Amino acid sequence: MVLDRSPRLDLVFHALAHPARRAIIRQLSGGERNLSELAAPLKMTFPAATKHVRVLEQAKLVRRRVDGRQHFCRLEAAPLKEATLWTESFRQHWEARFEALDSLLDEMKSEEPARVRRH
C-alpha cells in the first residue's frame, strides 16, 4: 500500500526518458545491431550514442556482446514488460474510478428533471 519504491523501475523509466534511447530500443526491436548501426540514424557522435547505450545497459534493457572489435547490442524485454505492467496498473486504478464516476453521472442525469421541477 505504502509507496512502492523500485530502484529497478526508476532505472528503466530514466532510461526510457530520452528520445535517442527510445529510438535505440525501436531499432533493437528489429534484432541485434552493432554500435555503429545504432549511432548512424541518431545524428550524434559515436561516443554520445555509446553513452545512451550504456544507460540502457544499466537499466538492463540492452545487453552488449563483444565480438572482436565489434560491439553487438540486443534488447532485453523483461524490464520493459515490468514497466508496462506498472503503467497499466496505474491506468486500471484511474479507469476504475472513472467508471464509477460514469455510473454516478448517469444517475445524476436521471435525477435532473426532478431537480429542475423543484425550481
Next chain:
Amino acid sequence: MNAIPAKSADSLQISTPTDTTLVLTRTFHAPRRLVWEAMFTPDRMRRWMLPPPGLTMTVCKCEPRVGGALEVAWKSDEADPVMTLRGTFTEVVLQERAIHTETMALGSGQTIGSLLEKHEFAEHGGVTVMTITQTYGSKEDRDGACASGMDQGMEACYQQLDALLAKPA
C-alpha cells in the same frame, strides 16, 4: 438495447509531458455542471473515490473555493485513520477549473507524498472532457506516487476478473 461504451474515443489518456507531471484526460457523457458536482461534492465523491483494498473512507470534506479545504481520511481494521489526504484549493473558476494542493499521509502523520492537482473541464454539446494535471515535487515523487497506485490497480483488475468469472457462461 444497451450500446457498448465507446471505449476508444472516451478512454482514459495518460501522458507525462514533463518529468514531474502526469496528465489524465477522460471524456464523460454529462454536462460539466454535473461532472464538477460529482468531482467536488463529498456525498458524490464517496461514490467514485474508490478506497484502496481493505480501507473504508471515514472523512470526506471538499470546499471548492479559494482557501477551501479538501480532506479525506480512510480507516482499516488496524488503524483509524490509516491514511489521510489533505489539501487547500488555490484557484477556482466554477465548473471550469480548480487547483488544489494535496498531501497524503499515514495515520501516524508521516507524509508520503505531496502534489498540486489541477482539474479542467471543457464541455461540447453535453459531453465533458476533464483533464487532471498532477504536478509533483520531483520525478521520484511522481514515479513513487504512481507506483503506490499499483496495488489499487491490481485490486481493480481482480475485482473485474471476479465479476467476469461470476457471470454464468
